[in-house]
Amino acid sequence: MQSILFVLVPAIPLFFGAWFLFARRFRAAAAGAGLALCFAAVAALTITGDGVQTLFSVAPGVTFMFQSDGAGRLFGLLFSGVFMAAGFYALTYFKHEKNPARFFAFYFFSLFALMCLCLAGSLLTMYLCFETLTLCSFPMVLYDRTKEAVAAGIKYLLYSIAGAMMGLFGVIYLTLHTTSPTFVAGGSLTAELLADPPALLLIALFVCILGFGTKAGLFPMHGWLPTAHPIAPTPASAVLSGVIVNAGVLCIFRVIYFAAGTEAMRGSWVQTALLSLSLLTVLIGSAQALRQKHIKRRLAYSTVSQISYILFGLFLLQSAAAEGALLHTVFHSVMKTCLFLCAGALIVYGGTADVDEMRGIGKIMPVTMWCFTVAGVGLVGIPPLSGFLSKWVLARGAVQSGMPVFYWLGPVVLLVSALLTAGYIAPVVLTAFFPGDAAVSLRARRAPVGMIVPLCILAALALLFGLYSVPLRNAVDTILRALL
Numbered sequence: 258m259q260s261i262l263f264v265l266v267p268a269i270p271l272f273f274g275a276w277f278l279f280a281r282r283f284r285a286a287a288a289g290a291g292l293a294l295c296f297a298a299v300a301a302l303t304i305t306g307d308g309v310q311t312l313f314s315v316a317p318g319v320t321f322m323f324q325s326d327g328a329g330r331l332f333g334l335l336f337s338g339v340f341m342a343a344g345f346y347a348l349t350y351f352k353h354e355k356n357p358a359r360f361f362a363f364y365f366f367s368l369f370a371l372m373c374l375c376l377a378g379s380l381l382t383m384y385l386c387f388e389t390l391t392l393c394s395f396p397m398v399l400y401d402r403t404k405e406a407v408a409a410g411i412k413y414l415l416y417s418i419a420g421a422m423m424g425l426f427g428v429i430y431l432t433l434h435t436t437s438p439t440f441v442a443g444g445s446l447t448a449e450l451l452a453d454p455p456a457l458l459l460i461a462l463f464v465c466i467l468g469f470g471t472k473a474g475l476f477p478m479h480g481w482l483p484t485a486h487p488i489a490p491t492p493a494s495a496v497l498s499g500v501i502v503n504a505g506v507l508c509i510f511r512v513i514y515f516a517a518g519t520e521a522m523r524g525s526w527v528q529t530a531l532l533s534l535s536l537l538t539v540l541i542g543s544a545q546a547l548r549q550k551h552i553k554r555r556l557a558y559s560t561v562s563q564i565s566y567i568l569f570g571l572f573l574l575q576s577a578a579a580e581g582a583l584l585h586t587v588f589h590s591v592m593k594t595c596l597f598l599c600a601g602a603l604i605v606y607g608g609t610a611d612v613d614e615m616r617g618i619g620k621i622m623p624v625t626m627w628c629f630t631v632a633g634v635g636l637v638g639i640p641p642l643s644g645f646l647s648k649w650v651l652a653r654g655a656v657q658s659g660m661p662v663f664y665w666l667g668p669v670v671l672l673v674s675a676l677l678t679a680g681y682i683a684p685v686v687l688t689a690f691f692p693g694d695a696a697v698s699l700r701a702r703r704a705p706v707g708m709i710v711p712l713c714i715l716a717a718l719a720l721l722f723g724l725y726s727v728p729l730r731n732a733v734d735t736i737l738r739a740l741l
Contacts (some may be wrong), residue, residue, distance in 0.1 A: 259305040262298060263323045264660050266333070267372045269295045274365030277358045285348050288361055293339040295368060299333040299375075309378055309439055320438055321385070324378030327736040328515075332507050333375035336586055339594050340368050342711040346598050347492035349707030351606070360400050366393035367501070372441035374504055378439045378546040380516055381430045383508060387424070387469070390504055400484045409488040416481040420471025424508065427465020430457070431516050440511060442739035444518020454521060464529045465512055467534075472505030474537040474561040475568060483545070486557035489609075491601025494553055498560040499594035503586055506567055514740045519574040529729035531572045532663050536670045538565035543677035551610050552600045553580040555681055556593065562674055563589050563636065569667060570651045578654025583733045585647035588635070588722055592644060595632035595715035599625050602704040602712070612685055619689035621702065624709050626689045628716040635719040638675045643722035646673065666686065 277284060307326050314320045344364065351357035370390035377383035381473030382615025397567065399410035437445040450458055471478035482502070486494045513519065522528050539678060549555035567589070570582025602625045604610045607618050619626035635642030638649075655667035722729065 259302070259308045259325065260310055262302045262417065263306060263308075263310040263325070263376065264347035265298045266295070266302060266376060267369050267414055267679065269298055270365040270368040270372060274362045274369060277362040277365060278336075284361070286357060288348060288365075291365060292337075292344045292368075295372065296334070296341050298339040299330065299337045299372070302384045303330045303334070319381060320379065321382050322375040322378035322439065323373075323382070324439055325376065326440070326442075327693075327732065328510065329375045329377075329731060330589075331583070331736065332503070333372060335590055336371045336375065336500050336503070337368065339590055340364075340496060342491045342715055343499070343594060343598065344496045346495075346601075346708050346711040347490075349705050350490070350492055350601060352707075357623060360397060360493070363396045364492070364496075367397065367496070369393070371504060374507065377511075380432050380435075380440075382509055384421070384425060384428045387445060387472075387504065387508055388421050388503065391421065393473075394493075394497070394501055398489045398492050398497075398586060400493065401488070402593065403488075406488050409485045413481045413485045413577045416471055418466040419499075420478055420505075423464050423468025423471070425468075426665055427461045427468070427512065430461040431465070431512070431587070434458070435516060442515065443516070444516055444521065446516075446518055446521055449519060451518070454525070458521065459525055459527045462512070462517055462522055463530060466509050466513065466527075466531060468503075469505045469508040469512065469712075470534075470568065471565045471566060472504050473509065474505075474538070475560075475565060476534055476541055479538065479542070479561045482561055483549075483554050483557040486560075486597075487551055487553040491553075491604070492598060494601070495594045496598035498557065498597055499590040502564050503567075503590060506564065506571075506586055509568065510571060513571060513574070514579075520741065523574050527574060529575065532569060532667075534662070535565045535569040535572055535669065536663075538562065539670055539674045540677075543681075546681045547677055549681075550612055552612055552615075553597065553610060555612065556596055556600060557597075559636070559678065559681065560593055562678070563593065566648070566671065569671075570654060571656060571661070573660060573667075574741070575654050575658040577657050577736050578651060579728070579737050579741065580733050581649075581651030581654050583645050583736070584650060584726070584729065585644075587729065588643040588647050588719070591722070592632040592635045592719050593710060595628060595719065596636070598708070598712055598715070599629040599632070602708050603629075606702050606704045612688065615685065616688050619686075622704060625704055626686070628712040629689075630686045631716040632719050633686060635723065637679045637682055639724060641720070641723045643719050645722055645728065646726060663724060 313321045374386040435445040545557035567582045570578040635644040638644045652668040
């Protein structure tokens with residue numbers, strides 16, 4: 258059963274992506290079925306438990322293999338679930354486009370690459386899937402084929418390739434110095450390397466993590482996000498910000514906790530440098546978001562900041578902080594996807610992308626703005642929404658880590674960032690609901706049901722995870738128990 262699922266999970270989106278390129282009839286029904294089947298296949302994989310499946314070998318020690326473990330299944334469920342919500346939204350969003358098949362083909366190809374990445378059983382497999390994701394996702398940025406879209410797509414591609422090359426350096430070095438060809442909980446570096454870590458090991462780790470951090474928007478490799486997000490179609494922006502950036506998080510998580518092991522970098526200059534970069538990125542992203550008038554650019558800079566919350570938790574190498582990081586991965590993905598989809602509805606049916614021009618739009622598009630409000634308040638970290646829980650666990654983990662300086666600096670930066678987040682979310686909400694007459698009433702109209710339903714589901718999840726997160730926290734604890 259498990260061997261069949263190893264093939265089905267990536268094969269379903271690959272099949273539907275190819276089908277969308279060449280078939281013409283029943284595309285909407287096929288898209289919905291493909292997204293639902295992929296999520297169901299990942300869910301079925303969680304029932305079968307852990308396992309490894311070797312697909313083929315290209316050389317001795319160079320094997321392409323899939324592995325099902327708790328971390329991969331958690332990310333797989335998250336990625337396929339968010340893709341399903343954004344995909345159903347896209348069916349209505351692209352209803353009046355001339356050639357939506359081109360977008361959906363690469364949408365499914367990107368989901369295929371993500372599912373392969375979640376199931377990757379070794380560093381080399383992970384790297385190949387990571388590169389495939391870049392090649393499959395950048396055409397979505399190019400969808401409009403305008404001069405700006407081409408420039409944004411090229412920038413995304415160049416940043417991603419540069420980051421992947423940096424990641425490859427670390428992947429090769431670690432592959433040559435690990436005792437197991439597959440991922441091992443806690444890492445599998447040779448005893449000699451752990452006993453006396455050479456300088457090259459630390460350099461390889463730093464370069465590798467910074468390279469994969471390019472996809473996650475880690476400073477100074479974050480420049481592609483605020484360029485690509487406003488240009489891409491809204492469903493692409495949503496999955497870029499809610500899912501694809503987390504592909505970088507998954508790779509960093511695998512490198513630190515499943516390949517090198519936490520002891521390889523604990524207390525080293527690498528840990529200090531990465532913690533410093535993550536906190537700097539949190540502040541830069543929040544401060545830049547505060548300055549933006551274009552709503553999607555504002556949310557793009559917000560992603561730069563929020564993803565570095567996750568990286569900060571992972572870099573602390575402490576169980577509570579890592580728990581907060583994984584929880585925030587899930588919660589941010591849900592909330593940011595909801596925010597981007599709301600922004601798309603406001604742009605298309607509200608008639609503007611400028612925050613200052615949205616005065617009174619909440620009276621015309623109340624459901625859209627209420628969903629935006631719920632997700633935005635959750636992103637700030639106000640209880641009882643889910644963002645509060647993950648940020649609380651992160652801050653508590655930072656204090657418990659006892660890391661010099663960072664045990665207090667981390668919570669302070671997170672608090673300052675939360676205030677800045679309120680500073681760029683609150684004006685949108687207040688402008689939309691409270692001032693007098695609607696400034697956009699002549700051109701604004703309510704979004705259709707096909708776009709509203711995914712927004713409501715994601716907003717409800719942002720609240721539900723905050724009120725009841727016991728199953729998710731138990732799953733995260735089970736994953737981390739074997740690592741730390």
